[in-house]
Amino acid sequence: MLRARSRLRLFVVQMMVLSLFMTLFARLWYLQVVxxxxxxxxxxxxxxxxxxxxxxxxxxxxSQGRPLVANRTSWVITxxxxxxxxxxRPARRAAMARLADTxxxxxxxxxxxxxxxxxxxxxxxxxxxNGSQYAPVPVADDVSQSLAASILEQSEDYPGVxxxxxxxxxxxxxxxxxxxxxxxxxxxxxxxELDAAEESGDNALSPLSxxxxxxxxxxxxSYLRGVAGVREVSVDSMGxxxxxxxxxxxxxxxxxxxxxxxxxxxxxxxELESTxxxxxxxxxxxxxxxYEADSGSVVVMDATTGRLVAMASYPSYDPDVWSGGxxxxxxxxxxxxxxxTPLLSRATQGQFAPGSTFKPFxxxxxxxxxxxxxxxxxxxxxxxQVGDRAFKNYESGAYGYIDxxxxxxxxxNTFFYRLGYGLWVATGADADDVNTPDPLVDMAEAFGFGExxxxxLPGEATGRIADRRWKLSYWKANxxxxxxxxxxxxxxxxxxxxxxxxxxxxxxxAGDAVNFSIGQGDTIITPLQLATAYxxxxxxxxxWKPRIGKAIVSPSGEVIKKIRPQRxxxxxxxxxxxxxxxxxxxxxxRTGTSAWRFVDFPLDRVRIRSKTGSAEVYGKQSTSWLAxxxxxxxxxxxxxQGGTGSGTSGPSVRRIWESLYGxxxxxxxxxxAVQPGAHxxxxxxxxxxxxxxxxxxxxxx
Numbered sequence: 001m002l003r004a005r006s007r008l009r010l011f012v013v014q015m016m017v018l019s020l021f022m023t024l025f026a027r028l029w030y031l032q033v034v035x036x037x038x039x040x041x042x043x044x045x046x047x048x049x050x051x052x053x054x055x056x057x058x059x060x061x062x063s064q065g066r067p068l069v070a071n072r073t074s075w076v077i078t079x080x081x082x083x084x085x086x087x088x089r090p091a092r093r094a095a096m097a098r099l100a101d102t103x104x105x106x107x108x109x110x111x112x113x114x115x116x117x118x119x120x121x122x123x124x125x126x127x128x129x130n131g132s133q134y135a136p137v138p139v140a141d142d143v144s145q146s147l148a149a150s151i152l153e154q155s156e157d158y159p160g161v162x163x164x165x166x167x168x169x170x171x172x173x174x175x176x177x178x179x180x181x182x183x184x185x186x187x188x189x190x191x192x193e194l195d196a197a198e199e200s201g202d203n204a205l206s207p208l209s210x211x212x213x214x215x216x217x218x219x220x221x222s223y224l225r226g227v228a229g230v231r232e233v234s235v236d237s238m239g240x241x242x243x244x245x246x247x248x249x250x251x252x253x254x255x256x257x258x259x260x261x262x263x264x265x266x267x268x269x270x271e272l273e274s275t276x277x278x279x280x281x282x283x284x285x286x287x288x289x290x291y292e293a294d295s296g297s298v299v300v301m302d303a304t305t306g307r308l309v310a311m312a313s314y315p316s317y318d319p320d321v322w323s324g325g326x327x328x329x330x331x332x333x334x335x336x337x338x339x340x341t342p343l344l345s346r347a348t349q350g351q352f353a354p355g356s357t358f359k360p361f362x363x364x365x366x367x368x369x370x371x372x373x374x375x376x377x378x379x380x381x382x383x384x385q386v387g388d389r390a391f392k393n394y395e396s397g398a399y400g401y402i403d404x405x406x407x408x409x410x411x412x413n414t415f416f417y418r419l420g421y422g423l424w425v426a427t428g429a430d431a432d433d434v435n436t437p438d439p440l441v442d443m444a445e446a447f448g449f450g451e452x453x454x455x456x457l458p459g460e461a462t463g464r465i466a467d468r469r470w471k472l473s474y475w476k477a478n479x480x481x482x483x484x485x486x487x488x489x490x491x492x493x494x495x496x497x498x499x500x501x502x503x504x505x506x507x508x509x510a511g512d513a514v515n516f517s518i519g520q521g522d523t524i525i526t527p528l529q530l531a532t533a534y535x536x537x538x539x540x541x542x543x544w545k546p547r548i549g550k551a552i553v554s555p556s557g558e559v560i561k562k563i564r565p566q567r568x569x570x571x572x573x574x575x576x577x578x579x580x581x582x583x584x585x586x587x588x589x590r591t592g593t594s595a596w597r598f599v600d601f602p603l604d605r606v607r608i609r610s611k612t613g614s615a616e617v618y619g620k621q622s623t624s625w626l627a628x629x630x631x632x633x634x635x636x637x638x639x640x641q642g643g644t645g646s647g648t649s650g651p652s653v654r655r656i657w658e659s660l661y662g663x664x665x666x667x668x669x670x671x672x673a674v675q676p677g678a679h680x681x682x683x684x685x686x687x688x689x690x691x692x693x694x695x696x697x698x699x700x701x
Contacts, residue, residue, distance in 0.1 A: 052135075054208040055226030056167040058253030060183060060216055062174070062262045063309075063550065065685030065693035069183050069217070072170040074323070075148040075163055077103065078136035079114050083160035095159050102151065102158075103140050113139040117190075123328060130190045135207030136162065166208075168323045175266035181313045181345035182260065182457070182548065184215020185322035203227070216256060216548060218458045223552050223560075226253035254560060257551040257684055259307040263674040267659045268298045268310040271652035272637070276314055279642045284621050291621055291648075292641035297346040299531040300656065301634040302680045305565040306535060306544020308455075309633070309680055311347050311528070315340040348460045351524040352640060355615030356394075356411045357625045358444075358519025360581050361533060363404050364573045365443030366419045367580070371426055374580055377401045378419070380412040386510045391417050394614060405584035409592030411612060413518050420517030424510055431507035434468040440516060441467040446571050447533040447543065449525055454545035454568060463529055466522035468508040474522075475506035520616060530627055531636040536571050537585070537609075538629045541578055543568040550684065557687030585609035594626065597650030605668050606630060606661050610653075612645030624648035632679055633660055 060069035079099070084092055100110040114137050115122035115129070122128040129137045148163035155162075169186060189209040197205035205211075206228040212221035229250035279293040300310040321330050334343040344350065366372045380399040383390040393413045399406065407415035420440065427436050444450065450465035464470065479502060486499035515521035528546060536543045545566040552561040571578075586609050589598050593612040601608075613625030624642035626649035628635045635656050637649040657663070662672030670678050676698055683696035 052206055052208045053229035053231055053247075053250045054166055054206075054210075055228045055250035056252045057169065057186070057210065057226060058224040058555070059255040060224070061255060061257055061685065061693060062260045062265075063258060063681050063685070064261065064695045065257075065687075066174040066262045067172045067693075068174070068177075068179060068258065068260070068262065070170045070172055071167040072323075073165050074141055074168045075143045075145055076138045076166050077140040077143055077148070077151065077161065077163050078138050080136045080160040080162070081114060084114075087159060091159070095157075095161070099139075099158055099161055102147070103143070105140070110139060113137070124331075130188055141168075169210075169320075170323070171319050174262040177262055177265045178269055178316050178319070179260070179265055179312075180215075180316050180319040181347065182215055182258075182311060183319055184212055184217035184219075185319060186210040186212050186217050187322065214459065215457060216258065219456045220256050220549060220552070224253040224256060227251040252555045254555065255553040255687075256549060257553060258548050259302070259309065259550045259680065260311075260548060261309050261675050261680070264300055264660070265310040265312065267656055267674060268300060269312045269316075271655055272296050272298045272312050272314050275637070275649065275652045276639060276642070279624075279639060279648050282643070282648075284643060287621055291643055293648075294640050295340060295346050295350065296637070296639040296642065297350060297527040298638075298652075298656070299347055299527050299634070299636045300660075301531045301535055301546065303535040303538035303629055303632060303634045305680075306532065306546050307550070307565060307680060308546055308548050309675070311548075313344075313346040313350070315342040317342040345457075345459075346638070346640070347527045348455060348457055349526070350638075350640070351461050351463055351526055352623050352638060353521075353523065353615035353617055354519035354525045354530060355613030355623065355625055356413075356518060356645070357530060357611050357613035357627045358523070358525075359408055359411070359416055359517075360537060360585065360611060361444055361447050361449075362416055362419060362440055362517050362519075363408060363581055363584075364447075364571075364577060365440040366423065367404070367577045368443065368573060369423065369426075369439050371422060372419065374404065374577075377403050378407070378415050380407065380410070380415045382414070384414045384417040384421070384514065386417075386421065386514055389511060391511075391514055394616070404580070405587055408581070408584045408611065409587045411593050416517040417514040420513040420515075421510055424513035429510070431509045432504075434472050434506075434508075436468060436508075438467060440513075441465060443571075443573075444523075446569070446573075447536060448568065449523075449529055449533065453526075453528055453532050454566070455528060456547055456549050456563075460528075461526055463525040464523060466512070466516065470522070471508050471512070472506040475501070479505065519613065527636050527638045530625075530638075531634045534627050534629050534636065535634045537578060537582055538631060538634060540575065541571045541573060543571060553684070553687055557689065559684065562684075582609060585611055588612070589628070594628075594646045594650060597646050597654055600666050601654065601657075602663060602666050602668055606657065606663065608657060612650075614644045617641075626650060626653050628653055628657070633657075635660075 056071045059067055061067050087095065096110060097107055100107045112121055112123060117125050117128040117130040151158050151161060151163045187210065189205055189211050193211065194205055194207065204225055204227050208228060209225060212218035212224065217224065227250060229248050231247045276293045276296050279291045282291055284291050296314045298312045301308055317334055333339050335341065378401065380402045382398040383392045399410060399412060402412065402415060423439060427438065430436055444465055449463055451462050452460045482498040482505065483502035486495060486502045488495060512521060516523060532543060532546060545568045547563060547565060549563045551559055551563060554560050586607060588594055589608045589610045590603060594610045608628050608630050610626065610628040615623040615625065617623060621641040622643055624639040624645050626637050626645045635653055637653050639648050642648045659674045661678050662669035681696040685696055686694045
């Protein structure tokens with residue numbers, strides 16, 4: 001009996017265990033087979049997502065450590081298109097309408113802002129979102145912190161929407177400087193750039209990265225960019241954060257130390273704008289109307305190294321316009337010709353006829369031939385006849401037979417016409433042979449004209465040397481157009497020129513040679529090219545590649561890289577000829593065409609050489625040039641459609657020199673110079689552990 005009961009109990013226990021296992025197996029089968037899709041979807045609703053933390057870009061500072069570009073915090077509202085697309089259409093519309101009302105935007109405008117560049121209805125680049133399609137799209141920048149907090153606190157009402165604090169570029173503007181063309185701007189990384197970075201193994205680029213698009217921001221982007229951080233969070237299907245797993249902090253970008261001095265830059269920008277605004281009130285005696293003075297530029301360079309101390313272009317723009325996203329109206333204005341195309345840097349991208357500032361290099365070319373020497377004297381007549389055309393003097397009168405120094409000092413055109421014509425004849429006077437040697441063209445190219453200077457800024461123009469080969473290529477490219485124009489009726493200059501050009505516009509005639517000798521005709525240069533060439537006259541023949549970057553410094557203050565001056569070449573001119581031309585240009589400031597602008601200036605202590613230029617341009621008013629230098633600095637000023645060189649640019653160029661040396665009246669006060677010691681610092685700013693940056697420690701010279 002007892003044994004029977006024991007068996008019964010054992011059987012019951014066995015059946016219970018068996019039932020338990022059958023239940024477990026049935027449940028497991030249901031989870032893995034029947035309910036697999038349901039539970040997989042539920043699991044996906046609670047996922048771990050990696051949220052990128054954008055890295056602050058590095059600072060850009062001047063040679064004294066003053067911040068030129070920094071960062072500020074901006075609250076940004078973003079929309080996650082991936083999460084929004086998972087909502088039912090009514091829920092999505094309701095969410096977008098609620099957000100549009102909160103931001104004070106029309107619903108269609110908010111919708112437009114969520115579209116990627118190239119999608120139907122999207123704004124034009126760079127206003128549209130050109131970043132990764134997988135990254136949240138910013139739809140509102142620089143919103144108030146209270147509005148951002150409201151959206152974060154009511155996340156259930158704003159599915160797929162979040163607010164975050166981001167670092168955007170700020171411009172401290174020490175001494176009120178602008179420097180937009182030097183500094184440049186940034187915009188979000190594009191998907192193509194992300195793909196290219198992934199292929200090349202560049203881990204620094206991420207969907208939230210901002211990339212330099214112009215200026216120093218572009219040239220030194222890889223250093224300034226930094227590396228983004230990551231925060232891992234658990235989110236539900238609506239994008240709501242449920243918890244945080246861990247954070248890898250971002251690595252800030254490196255600091256770029258530049259050769260620019262904010263004090264000098266301030267003086268240069270002020271003088272350039274003042275000159276242009278004053279010139280617009282002056283009547284041009286040639287055209288009888290006020291000068292257009294539509295644009296201008298100033299370059300201040302260290303002649304001993306090629307480093308740029310200041311560089312300004314007019315018109316300019318507010319660099320802050322790009323921070324937090326640019327509007328369509330601002331973008332159109334930056335590219336508008338009516339506004340003067342302010343996005344164009346006249347110093348590196350503007351191309352202008354050099355006029356008489358070209359003459360020292362023509363003199364160097366002529367003096368290195370056997371045909372001319374320092375004892376040469378040519379007639380400075382009132383005009384020079386070439387065929388049926390009389391080429392006249394512009395800035396000077398008739399001086400009779402004069403030498404090279406006097407010709408440079410009084411800027412005698414006919415003296416240089418004779419040089420150009422004489423060499424054209426001496427080399428064969430063959431208008432059709434493109435292979436005819438030309439020592440004046442060769443010398444211009446040796447001084448860097450016709451090619452980029454190599455400055456560490458993007459988009460530099462090459463200028464143009466209008467030699468025989470250029471004329472032939474231009475004729476081939478434009479022959480059909482001019483031949484068609486020439487067939488039209490008309491005896492005006494344009495139609496007559498078109499007929500002549502159609503026949504043999506490739507021919508390099510005597511008129512081309514004499515025009516080239518005074519920097520006229522089709523030859524064009526940039527102000528930076530001219531400054532670089534005059535620096536070679538100053539330093540004894542070294543052509544430097546202009547540099548703005550001086551060093552790269554880590555966020556901790558460690559110097560990562562020093563950017564050394566870089567020689568481009570040495571000009572093929574004997575030292576005695578360079579000294580000869582240099583001495584002649586001292587006379588230009590003392591007794592020549594710029595002397596009346598330097599009356600009572602202490603030239604015995606600050607020995608400025610100079611050359612004026614007034615370049616004639618068909619259909620426009622003359623371009624004003626004044627190039628000047630001493631043993632330390634080069635100062636070049638250009639005003640498009642601004643009149644004569646000394647008349648327009650002279651006063652401001654003098655004031656720039658006075659600021660460089662602390663000159664008041666006829667006395668030099670080096671301790672009042674805008675750059676300490678009246679020379680660019682050789683040392684770097686001091687980076688302290690607490691993050692402060694102070695001026696370099698001066699070394700006595």
